[in-house]
Amino acid sequence: MMEKYVLGIDLGTSAVKVSCLDKLGRIIDQEIEDYPIYNPAEGFSEQNPNDWVHATLVAVKKIMSKLKDLAKIDGISFSGQMHSLVILDKNKQVIRPAILWNDGRTANEADYINKNFGKEIVEITGNKATAGFTLPKLLWLQENEPDNFAKIRYFMMPKDYVRYKMTGKINMDYSDATGTIILDIAKNRWSNKILNFFNIPKYCCPTLVNSTDFVGFPLKEVCEQTGLNTDAKIFAGGGDNAVAAIGSGILNSQNLLCSIGTSGVVLADEQNPHTPYEGTLQMEHHAVAHHFYSMGVTLAAGESLSWFRDAFFPEKSFTDLLLMAQNSDLGSNKLFFTPYISGERTPYSDSYIRGSFTGISKILTKNDFCRAVIEGITYSLRDLISIYEQNNKTIEKIVCIGGGAKSKFWLKLQADVFGKKIVSLKNEQGPGIGAAMIAAMGCQWFKNWESCINLFVRYNDIIVPDQHNSVLYNKYYSLYKKIYSSTAPLARAAAEL
Template sequence: MSYVIGIDLGTGSVKGLVVDRNGKVILEAAENYPLHHPEKGYSEQDPADWIKGTKLVLKQLIETMPELKERLSGISFSGQMHSLVLLDQQDQPLRNAILWNDVRTTKQCEEISETLGDRLIDKTKNLALEGFTLPKLLWVKEHEPDIWKKAAHFLLPKDYLSFWLTGNKQMERSDAAGTLLLNVMEQEWDLEIADAFGIARELLPTLTASIDKVGTVRKSVCEELGIEGNVAVFAGGADNACAALGAGIVDQNRGLCSIGTSGVFLAYEGTHEQNYQGKLHFFNHVIPNSYYSMGVTLAAGQSLTWFKETFAPQMSFDALIQEASKSPLGSNGLLFTPYIMGERTPHVDSQVRGSFIGLDAGQKLNDFTRAVIEGITFSLKDAQVLMEGIAGKQFEEIVSVGGGAKSDLWLQIQADIFNTKISTLKTEQGPGLGAAMIAAVGCGWFNTLEECAKAFVVYEKEYYPQKSAVEKYQQLYQLYQQVYPQTKELCHQLK
């Protein structure tokens, strides 16, 4: 039996999955690494910590499963998007990586929007937001000119990890789509954008497809890890694209609802261009010549965590959600908007803040908890509504993953609010499984990623919308949609 490894390079940790030809996850390991916040709003990591963590993960997997030394066929990656790694002429990092959740670049975003106007969305399909890579490049250019003069290349996190393993530098397109430098439909660097902001063309890496072989594990790394023979390395993909693949989102009738710290509502777009005018993200997929759209709730699970830690610190999440089940649909007249960190979809507004609407003296903790759960789900429905209204999508099934998939109550609420069948995964492995699937296809185990998904992705539970609940939630959702425009100015003035 031969194996592949999927490596998921996240914001707080790196995770490795060993997967066999049947799609079974045989073994997994993870290593944490620190975040650095040198100033308010800054978020950075040392790329050396990614390499250290990945090396420890691979060592642990190989020591636990010695047959990997001879039977490891391929490795691929999933990685946090947007984060900037700047290299000098000797391919050494010039500074800490500036991460996707760093918000220092508001001025640079404004400059990009003013300079490019409508061409920005025409070319990149996305608005200029602080998370993207181009604003980070411009920030370094303005604030760290000595470093900028030494910059010879830039990479994204998983591509830097690939460089360490193989010695070859490149950037894969599903990740490049999050830089604001890629013409998404043409799938090539947009040199007009690069020239407009003084980004030297030499900085732009060679572009690859997700399933492209980008090299083999370097001899020195093989010797250090005890690997015998050649191990192929494949380009991999952006974390959201890999998560979608790992959940089987490979056709246009199936969506993904992922509720972690933030929340994502994602849909496969096939080969078709969609014009969401920046209201949704539109990126290249890991599936060749395909695309996906995505809406983001900045504080999804974070809203529930904040609520628990603030108002019920002594309770477990399970106990808190069990209490919420005692509250009726609509939370006894209470609505919650999860804008505690600002909002992304459909309101690109960093200054709006959350609210409880409809408080009265008869409401209890269970009503507030259910309102938070319903409000998070309403926020994700905003993305679903945009997809249905603009692209004419008709979802037959939504796969739910993350914290929102751990509760029968929340899963049923999703079915009723989305008015769509909700399915859960038998084994939820997230982006790491998507990375392993890319390696499996790269190794020739399957002809296509779609074929691999049919073999690797197994669903478990199903939840169906209840007609009476759907009707009530449709009425409440119309009220929810009115909260943002009626509280926006108040929030801005409070800030």
Template sequence: MTPGEYLLGIDVGTTGSKALLIDSRGEIRGSATTEYPMHTPQPLWAEQDPEDWWRATVRSIRQVLEASQAQPQQVAAVGLTGQMHGLVLLDRAGKVLRPCIMWNDQRTALQCAAITERVGLERLLEWTGNPVLPGFTAPKILWVQENEPEVYRQIAHILLPKDYVRFRLTGALVSEVSDASGTSLFDVRRRAWCTEMLDALAVPREWLPEVTESPVVSAQVHAEAARATGLLEGTPVVGGAGDQAAQAVGTGVVHEGIVSVTIGTSGVVFAASEQYRVEPQGRLHAFCHAVPGKWHLMGVMLAAGGSLRWYRDALGETEKAEAQAKGRDPYDLLLEPAARIPAGCEGLLFLPYLSGERTPYPDPHARGVFFGLMLRHTKAHLTRAVLEGVSYGLRDSLELMKALGLRVEQVRASGGGARSSLWRQILADVLGTQIATVNVTEGAAYGAALLAGVGAQLYPSVEAACQQVVRITGTTVPGPASNVYGDYYPRYRALYAALAPEFRELARVVERHWMGNKER
């Protein structure tokens, strides 16, 4: 390995900081993750100490360099990615003023409503491409202003989580377009801070960092960080990307027509777009892509793989015990009988709204439902219905994208759910398109490393980097069941509209009795 041919990707995630070292051929040379806690000091709150991110990042970098026996001069560049939307506040000396308010913090419902009333949904979509959601950054700034005025008075700089790690690595106050898109302060069309939103919320422009494109070198590792991490002083650090955009780069979703579906606890449908598109009702996220001059649309369902895990934990005790005795995976034991059930489960439908829903229904009161149960149905029917229901939910996002004129030529599946051949076939049949898997399984950190390679000029472009290292490992094509699902999907779609009023009434009843029990 010649000097300067390793690439380091750093993922400042929700549970830990991951350092991934690859070579210019895309081969993984080392990986290390250091975990840190999340704090919930009050209901709906989620916070982390930015110092924990830095300590974990330093440890992970040192571990990966030692394990791979890479020399500092062999690291050509560093790419950053991580959890989006978090609010990190610094004073003039660069000191953190309070714990980061994270992406999954839900305390800002009142501030979101106030911003929407002040600006108007139509102008929010025009200016930022997205509605204001509790996880986004702008309403958190207002919350601090209203609830922690002493902290608010000391604000000099606002950063996102990965950009705080950049600050500690380089001393530079810099972000990039994909992560900035999730702040509700960014003009996604123009790829610049939105003056109208800053004025509407009285957020000074000087609080916000410079913004670059994702593969552009933003700064260099400074001497203090070099001593802490073992990296070479002066090593370039590129802009990087938010976690979903970096994940898309890592799986080669950089051209319009290629869509990624990630089935983790949640489900994410991510589509690259050659032009700026906004869903008229704001039901899809519209963000800048990590590829210069391109955008992406994203739909999120809250309980994808999470629905199957709930089902396993609630109804799969027999399979869990058998799996432990035989040294097998309980999911395999659940899914094997489900593969023998006909598509459509003989009229059994499952609504996967176990945690409420985000796309296409931003409804915290939505609930999970098995609909159409008969005496004929077995446990295997229930299992398959969960897989089908999640797949229908993912199709909801894809249909919104198609309605905006987005081409869909191939869907690349990743995440734990994509390891199931049965689920991949159901996805292909429900979505009516080819499902592909790729050789990359390291997620966002891998994409960040590829962005670093572009910044270091080891690749001429993000697209060229993906073409060189990301390979298709398998495909699943739609089969005859596609016609069956075409008949059942409208029935699935009709259920939410029919049940939405009852979801709201049920929530009121549950809250009334829960409060009554609490008082007793």
């Protein structure tokens, strides 16, 4: 009997990762294809949506060429970068490059939303407006590219566009829809009040679906190009953070997810959208029906380390930088780094703030600078965890994924800085595994999510914080927290020069 597999397509900011899994949750194959990011102006971040499609189909073709006739794909689903705006015209053609989640051009539009509709936006969507969300991007197009705005017939997220090109169907799941801050999170529908206030035509809003909903089968030309079987079922999928939460087992638990990718995310499962965070943390639909999650985002986590390497040690690998950091003492010889190189979202929501090194002296070495960057990223993640603690959230342990989970040194540093138990995944592909799990649930491989999680999600040993180190890090963190208020006025003044 022919084996049946599922594909999880993780559409990230810099690459697509396609994972092929069997019914026991084992990874059969994985392929990664890169694509470029374009920065046409200061603070702008864009991509060509068709680059995502090309890369995805190439990766799928590579997997299918190795499977040959030994197996078939039972189901396919997606994880995708959230908030990024893709717009199509009445002929379903891309109007302009996609404006990405980490694009900072919409600070004024976010301020306008909060000043003129701030209370209502939090009540309806569970979120305050920031430059990263989708609604400010639409308002920016209204003001700066009115001809392009007038052409919009559909807007969608990146994974929705790839799925459309694979199936011919346009829709959006609830987890991504909440990230637009146009969805009424309690009523599960597009908010007429928001659309009318900001003069956005409702016909632009895609049909809403659950993450495990069947969308369609692959188009004939997609099957011919990739080798996919024509009866592979394609399911909606979800935003990358929601799907990563599934792939990390964050459901009905007192665990937090800490993800270090381009950005840094701390996320918790929530039973309802009415929480005490009042927009300080984002509130989103989970990829699991009738569940929600809250999350805080620091915009430049892994991006800060990438910038540091490219600017100062282009010949070094990330492994080299982590080894250098280990040769510096705790506290980096009193050197602090703030990872605000792309502005910040949580807890400050400030598009003008910029990163800094504070405490430079002649005794410092390159190892101290390496460690300061890693500690600064981790302090910024602690800012997010602190919001949960201030709201009396019980935290049993923190599941770490992404770049920060690939290093035992960084995992231990996180445990010490957070003062919490840390665990990582044996399969370090949270969003990709989560997307495959959505496909498995859509194919009815499992009766419930708990059974799926128990089989697909596997953890490494727990890392316990060193109490002595945690006490020292508490002192350093208390100083780190003072840097933002000291540098924010300077950053805003510099932006006006």
